[in-house]
Amino acid sequence: MLRSNGSGAEQVQPTTPVPAQSFRFSTPVVDTPGIFVLGSWLVRLVRLLVLLPFRFPVAVITASVSVLVFNHLGWVWLAVAWTVADLGLLVWWRRWPQTFRRYVALRVLAAWRWLSVYQRHWQPVLVVAGLAESYQERRYLPRIRRVTCTDWADRVRVRLVAGTSPADMEQRVSELAHGFGAPSCRVSVLGARDVVLEFPRHDTLADPLDAMPVPEEPDLAALPVGAGEDGEPWLLRLHGTHVLVVGVTGAGKGSVLWSAIRAMLPAIHDGTAEVRAIDPKRMELSYGRTLFADYADDGKAAVELLEQAVADMQERAERYAGIQRSHVPSTRDPFVVVVLDEVAFLTAYHPDRDVRRRAENAIATLTSQGRSVGFCVLAALQDPRKEVMNLRNLFPDKVALRLDEAGQVDMVLGEGARDRGALAHLIDPGLPGVAFVKLEGSPSPVRVRAAYVTDEDIDRMAGGGA
Numbered sequence: 001m002l003r004s005n006g007s008g009a010e011q012v013q014p015t016t017p018v019p020a021q022s023f024r025f026s027t028p029v030v031d032t033p034g035i036f037v038l039g040s041w042l043v044r045l046v047r048l049l050v051l052l053p054f055r056f057p058v059a060v061i062t063a064s065v066s067v068l069v070f071n072h073l074g075w076v077w078l079a080v081a082w083t084v085a086d087l088g089l090l091v092w093w094r095r096w097p098q099t100f101r102r103y104v105a106l107r108v109l110a111a112w113r114w115l116s117v118y119q120r121h122w123q124p125v126l127v128v129a130g131l132a133e134s135y136q137e138r139r140y141l142p143r144i145r146r147v148t149c150t151d152w153a154d155r156v157r158v159r160l161v162a163g164t165s166p167a168d169m170e171q172r173v174s175e176l177a178h179g180f181g182a183p184s185c186r187v188s189v190l191g192a193r194d195v196v197l198e199f200p201r202h203d204t205l206a207d208p209l210d211a212m213p214v215p216e217e218p219d220l221a222a223l224p225v226g227a228g229e230d231g232e233p234w235l236l237r238l239h240g241t242h243v244l245v246v247g248v249t250g251a252g253k254g255s256v257l258w259s260a261i262r263a264m265l266p267a268i269h270d271g272t273a274e275v276r277a278i279d280p281k282r283m284e285l286s287y288g289r290t291l292f293a294d295y296a297d298d299g300k301a302a303v304e305l306l307e308q309a310v311a312d313m314q315e316r317a318e319r320y321a322g323i324q325r326s327h328v329p330s331t332r333d334p335f336v337v338v339v340l341d342e343v344a345f346l347t348a349y350h351p352d353r354d355v356r357r358r359a360e361n362a363i364a365t366l367t368s369q370g371r372s373v374g375f376c377v378l379a380a381l382q383d384p385r386k387e388v389m390n391l392r393n394l395f396p397d398k399v400a401l402r403l404d405e406a407g408q409v410d411m412v413l414g415e416g417a418r419d420r421g422a423l424a425h426l427i428d429p430g431l432p433g434v435a436f437v438k439l440e441g442s443p444s445p446v447r448v449r450a451a452y453v454t455d456e457d458i459d460r461m462a463g464g465g466a
């Protein structure tokens with residue numbers, strides 16, 4: 001018997017050999033008797049047969065009825081039954097395409113995708129992606145529980161290996177997307193060890209979106225400015241927050257700014273919201289000048305506009321003090337949006353130091369105090385680095401359009417956003433307006449596309465129409 005002669009016995013991993021050990025103990029290899037192997041196969045087969053009707057009830061019922069008809073009535077009646085069933089499906093498809101799609105087409109597609117894509121490639125993709133866990137020389141993989149299809153994506157429900165977390169999956173979304181041939185992958189958590197991987201089957205944002213219809217009664221906390229990958233509207237919150245839109249030149253920052261202004265149009269017309277615009281490039285916002293309560297296109301005028309906004313905000317805060325804790329838009333106290341195109345022009349590039357300092361102070365005051373009294377800053381920026389814009393953390397909500405470098409993604413959307421699949425630096429330059437955003441209640445960034453507001457749309461908006 002081996003004894004430890006030290007007082008405190010060292011902990012040794014059971015699988016790693018001790019270097020100076022003179023004897024090596026290894027697990028004896030014993031041939032498994034054939035009867036056990038056969039037995040385990042039988043158990044698996046029985047389990048499969050028992051579970052099959054629960055997993056694929058329609059397929060099992062169809063196959064069973066077909067066998068019964070064939071046995072009792074012969075193949076002619078089987079052919080008749082199948083023809084009638086096919087005709088029934090045809091009528092269903094033509095008359096009620098929506099329910100046919102939901103109850104037949106998408107279910108058949110899900111079974112096919114489960115077999116041909118996920119079941120088939122699951123093990124190699126997960127092992128290569130580093131998501132297989134090993135314990136005492138056995139390998140454990142997350143298990144597919146169910147595959148369902150929506151109009152645009154496959155949803156793979158997965159049971160995680162005990163001891164791993166959804167974050168492990170979130171950090172491998174790029175590998176998973178490429179591994180299963182999807183444009184992206186998104187992880188959502190359903191419960192303990194229960195996650196859903198969402199793989200779009202094609203890029204639903206590949207086509208540009210026309211300007212969104214103007215809402216009759218705009219909700220300033222949920223303005224429709226585009227669409228998400230799932231086809232649902234992308235709703236941008238302005239009331240109660242500040243938004244920074246970041247993207248290289250030509251990424252489509254203008255379309256986010258104009259879509260937000262367009263969605264507020266009825267409120268602008270009835271005086272419950274107003275836009276004060278700063279347009280250093282004189283190209284982006286000058287087109288709809290008549291829509292703005294205030295407009296500036298050079299450094300000095302821009303700083304005065306910002307300082308006036310700060311003074312109005314402070315006057316309102318003084319009136320509200322001790323009486324009112326939140327802002328309700330009205331014609332007396334409208335919701336004020338300061339739209340700032342290329343904010344770095346004022347904070348970093350302007351040659352006059354005094355202008356830079358005053359602009360930075362005013363933006364910092366507005367963003368840190370304006371939320372609750374109905375002031376919002378909606379700013380666009382090309383370069384998110386600290387040297388250019390050190391105020392970016394004062395903007396609670398950010399939109400990452402196409403960026404220059406991988407490192408900028410986390411700068412804009414927060415740490416870990418790139419690992420969670422916000423590949424804003426890889427957005428195709430041919431897809432302006434495509435962006436990643438974080439939505440409330442979800443840690444994973446989602447891919448969206450802003451609607452494109454044309455010059456004609458802006459003309460109509462400025463002329464009082466939409």
Ligand SMILES: Nc1ncnc2c1ncn2[C@@H]1O[C@H](COP(=O)(O)OP(=O)(O)OP(=O)(O)O)[C@@H](O)[C@H]1O
Nearest residue numbers: 208248249250251252253254255432433450451452
């Ligand atoms: N949402 C969109 N959908 C489709 N096309 C768009 C969209 N946004 C912009 N574009 C196209 O991309 C071009 C460049 O867009 P835009 O000028 O808004 O980019 P930007 O990010 O504001 O660039 P810059 O910083 O140089 O002003 C537009 O002229 C338009 O043709």
